[in-house]
Amino acid sequence: MVAKGGQTVIDVKDVGVSFGDRRVLDGITLQVTRGEAVAILGPSGCGKSTLLRLMIGLLPITQGTISILGEQIGSLSGLDLEKLLLRFGVLFQSSALIGSLTVGENVALPLTEHTALSDSAIDVVVRMKLAQVGLAHAKDLRPAQLSGGMAKRAGLARALALSPELLFFDEPSAGLDPLTALSLDHLIVDLRDRLGVTIVAVTHELASVRVFADRVIMLRDGKVAAHGTLDEVAKSDDPWVGNFLNRTAPREETNHQEWARLLAANDVAGKDGGALGNA
Ligand SMILES: Nc1ncnc2c1ncn2[C@@H]1O[C@H](COP(=O)(O)OP(=O)(O)O)[C@@H](O)[C@H]1O
Ligand SMILES: [Mg+2]
Structure with missing residues (x-):
């Protein structure tokens, strides 16, 4: 399948993932074209790293399909999988040296x-x-x-x-000061331009996205909320997308559910519930 402008190197179709009864990804469909730098953007906990782990074969695909460089990643094993894995590089959040x-x-x-x-x-x-x-x-x-x-x-x-033909990044500039982050983002652009390598970076850093991304895919609640260039995405009718891009998301909207989940998971509601509930 050929996307506009070139060869599709990543083709994600209707991918879904649940952990227990928690639906983390819910019908994700996206394509990446050879030579572009794509940012998968969204708030913490929205499933970005999970999607990345599916794409690089670290998590089994239970719903939908992912094809990388023309190969269905879920259907390969042994030497065939290894051969495919050698065609892409991954930089995790911790550099793992x-x-x-x-x-x-x-x-x-x-x-x-x-x-x-x-x-x-x-x-x-x-x-x-x-x-x-x-x-x-x-x-x-x-x-x-x-x-x-x-x-x-x-x-x-x-x-x-x-x-590698493809480079995957998980939060490339996380934990870096703004100037160091900027120079890394410029390096990403440079690798795309000089080596022609296709780049997929998951991130919650809008500043980085502005520097390196040709295209943005925004995730929210396990779904693609918007996609396109940053300018196109900024014109989205979805107010949540505009709020995220303008950093004006009301705290209640993102926090209450997550706090409730964390409190339940850690069973600390009785002790700190009041204080955390007001955070
Ligand atoms: N292996 C796992 N088991 C259970 N829950 C998980 C697992 N991996 C991720 N999650 C949960 O899935 C959600 C999305 O996680 P993740 O993909 O790491 O988000 P992001 O990278 O966008 O911050 C989070 O609520 C996280 O706690
Ligand atoms: Mg993550």
Whole structure:
């Protein structure tokens, strides 16, 4: 299936997920075209990471279908699944670097595991990937010696090691100061432009979306609330979308349900219920 302007590389159809009796995703349909940078935007807890985990094969698909690079992700196993997984890179919220290895060794890992390259060839690739993310000087540092922004870049270099066609990010700029976040967002745009890699980033950060996203898919209550360019989405008739984009969502709307759920889950209502109820 071909979407406007190019080849569809991600095709999500009617995907639903429940955890217990909690319906987290409820009939999500979306497409991503080769070479674009798409943001999946929505408030905390709306199911963004869950959707990402489905797309990268970390969660089984129980309703609907997801096809990545033309392959149905739910129907693959063993070597076929591994071959597909090698065609995309993932940067999780925590950069997930191995603390006992240097930055260079972390980036080399996918290459030693999945290619037959010699040590010297791997060294060349590692230097190239580190240069691509602006970390040429950090090859011999350990993760504990990196700032938050450098750790993200190192994780990104590792995600790029096998020259993926697709890059998935979970909250790329979470936990970074605004300037460091901005430079990471610019790096994402740069990777799309220089390497032509397709990018899917789930985020609740509107500021990031403005910088890197060609297109936005907004999630609310497990459904796609709006999609299009940021300008198109801003014109949505749905007042919730406008409120989210303007950061004027009334606290009651987002908090009460979630608090009630947390209180029930933690059974602290008797102790702190009054105080939390007013939060
Ligand atoms: N493995 C799981 N088991 C039970 N509930 C989960 C699981 N993963 C996520 N959830 C719940 O699903 C909802 C959506 O979570 P998540 O996808 O992490 O949201 P987001 O990334 O948008 O903040 C949350 O209420 C979360 O508590
Ligand atoms: Mg999340």
